[in-house]
Amino acid sequence: MKVRRVEASDVLSRDGQTLALFDTQLVWLSELGALAYERADAPITVADLADALRAEFGEPPTGSLADAVSSLVDDLVARGVLSQVDDAAS
Amino acid sequence: MVGTAADVTVQGLGRAVAVSFAGPRTHEVRDAFCAAWSRCLVPDATEPADRVTLTLDEEPQPAEPAEREVRADSLGPLLQSATQSITSALIRANAGRLLMFHAVAVSQPATGASLVLVAPGGTGKTTFARTFGRTYGYLSDETVGIDGARRILPYQKPLSVRVTEQSHKSELSPDEVGLAHAPADPWVAKVVLIRRDPTPAGPTVESLDLLDAIAQLTPETSSLSRLDRGLHVLADVIEATGGVQLWRYHEATDLRPLVEDALGGRP
Numbered sequence: 001m002k003v004r005r006v007e008a009s010d011v012l013s014r015d016g017q018t019l020a021l022f023d024t025q026l027v028w029l030s031e032l033g034a035l036a037y038e039r040a041d042a043p044i045t046v047a048d049l050a051d052a053l054r055a056e057f058g059e060p061p062t063g064s065l066a067d068a069v070s071s072l073v074d075d076l077v078a079r080g081v082l083s084q085v086d087d088a089a090s
Numbered sequence: 091m092v093g094t095a096a097d098v099t100v101q102g103l104g105r106a107v108a109v110s111f112a113g114p115r116t117h118e119v120r121d122a123f124c125a126a127w128s129r130c131l132v133p134d135a136t137e138p139a140d141r142v143t144l145t146l147d148e149e150p151q152p153a154e155p156a157e158r159e160v161r162a163d164s165l166g167p168l169l170q171s172a173t174q175s176i177t178s179a180l181i182r183a184n185a186g187r188l189l190m191f192h193a194v195a196v197s198q199p200a201t202g203a204s205l206v207l208v209a210p211g212g213t214g215k216t217t218f219a220r221t222f223g224r225t226y227g228y229l230s231d232e233t234v235g236i237d238g239a240r241r242i243l244p245y246q247k248p249l250s251v252r253v254t255e256q257s258h259k260s261e262l263s264p265d266e267v268g269l270a271h272a273p274a275d276p277w278v279a280k281v282v283l284i285r286r287d288p289t290p291a292g293p294t295v296e297s298l299d300l301l302d303a304i305a306q307l308t309p310e311t312s313s314l315s316r317l318d319r320g321l322h323v324l325a326d327v328i329e330a331t332g333g334v335q336l337w338r339y340h341e342a343t344d345l346r347p348l349v350e351d352a353l354g355g356r357p
Contacts, residue, residue, distance in 0.1 A: 009315035012325055017301055023315050026308045028301075 002085040003049070003073055005040040020081065027079050032057065032072055036082065043085040046073055095120035099138055100130040100176060102245030103190070103235035105183040107176050108138035112159075113145040122165055123172065126261040129228075129246035129271075139183035142175050144168055167258040173250055177233055180245065185313035188235035188243065189323050191281075192310040194218045195234045195242060196226035197272060198353045203279035204242050205352045206234050207337075208310045214286045214342060216249050221342040222349055223269035225357060229276055233312070236278055240327060244272040278327060280352045283307065283336045284345075293339040293348060300325060303334035 008020040008027075011034075018034040020027045029037060032053060039052045050069040060068045076082040095116035098109050111120050123144065124131060140158070146168055147161040160175045162168035181190060194215035197204040205226075209215055219231035230245040237243065246269075248261035283298070283306055298306065304324055314320040328334055339345050350356055 010319050010321040012301075012304070012321040014300055019301055019304055019321060021308070021315050021321050026305055028305070 002043040002045050003040055003077065003082040004043045004085045005037050006080055006083055008037075008081075011037070022080055025080065027081055029081065033076055033081065036072060036076060040082055046070065049073065097134060098124060098127075099132050099134050099136050100127050101132040101136065102130055102176075102230075102243075102247060103180045103184050103188060103233065104237075104243035105139040105180055106132060106136040107179045107183075108134075108141045109172070109176070110141065110143040111145075112143050113147055113161075115146055119144055119146050119165060119168065122169060125266075126169055126173075126248040126263050128263045128265045140179035142172065142179060144172050166256070166260060169248075169261040170250060170258045173248060173261055177245075177247065181233060181312045184235055186316040186318070188237055189314070189317060189320075189327060190236075190312040191234045191307070192232065192312070193234040194231045195229035195276070196222045196349075196353075197229055197242070197276040198279075199227050199270065199273050199357050201354065202273045202276045203353055204229060204276045205349060206236075206242070206278055206281045207284045208281065208307055209284045209286075210310060214284065216251060218284070218342050218345075219249060219269065220251075220267060222346075223264065223267070226270060226349075226353060227272045227276065228264050228269035229272050236327060238323070240278045240330060242276040242278060244276060246272060278331055279354075280331050281307070281328060281334050282352070283310075283334060285336065285338045287338050287340050290340045291338075293337055293344045295348065296336040296338075298334045298336055300328060300333070303328055306336070307334065 008022050011020045016031050018029040020029055035056055050065050054065055059065055095111045099106050143159045145161045147163050160171045162171055191208045193206050193208040195204050195206045216231045229242055231249050233245055235243045246264050248263055249267055250259040251262050253260050317323055
């Protein structure tokens, strides 16, 4: 599966936290979420996103990286920050 | 008097709206409108950003009003709807141009230093304007527009006041209520979120960190996403004015010491 970010009208970061404004919706992003948003400026596989997050933050303290990234992606898709991309269309 | 009353032009947030009158009793409607909007009337030559038509519809038509047409079957509700329609038109005209809050603002006459109190509708903005707008200059009781240089573009609209035993609100001119005029160049000195507490308690003050302030202010902005780098513009205003505070209060008069402190004393 590939994902791509939904373009925010503006993104503001301070002290490891990020706010992204989508139309009238304001979304808080963690450092992980903010990096996922940054790297998904073009369609990216969840596996490549996991590699990018590992390179920046290392392995999660508990559980598998794949599970953590899958959960993060699901959350960001649900909040309208990322959208799933049809592989054929990407 | 016969014939249709002439158009008028009102200004707020730095933009103008032309208002036309249709239907019966147009002169009476125009007179009442001009009395309520006394602070916003400008010469008709001012180029309007939008147009609104007010129609006193004593025999209501089945058809929906046309776009930008305000209809009501009596004068009071017509004027109330007109205020809402004109405010909407001015907000549309300023999308992408001004940072706009649902807020009341008053200003220190000598310096133009202004206090912007941000709050949702129905939570005390008009009451605050009536309480403090006699001492400090009245800028708006509903929508505050701020430009890139932190100047406030006044919108001295009528105050929409709930009158007992009346289903609609009355539109009262700031002149009728005795509010002070806006100074020539008002600017944002402080932005505050206000929350009215239904139980009597002294006012409390809480300082919000930047992102928390933005998160709480954003729902009370208009067209923020249309403003270039809107979150950064909002952050710049917050940081330049020393951060946002949350004031909880019961009665508007309880806020007097906080207001005086924010605006550098009484005029």
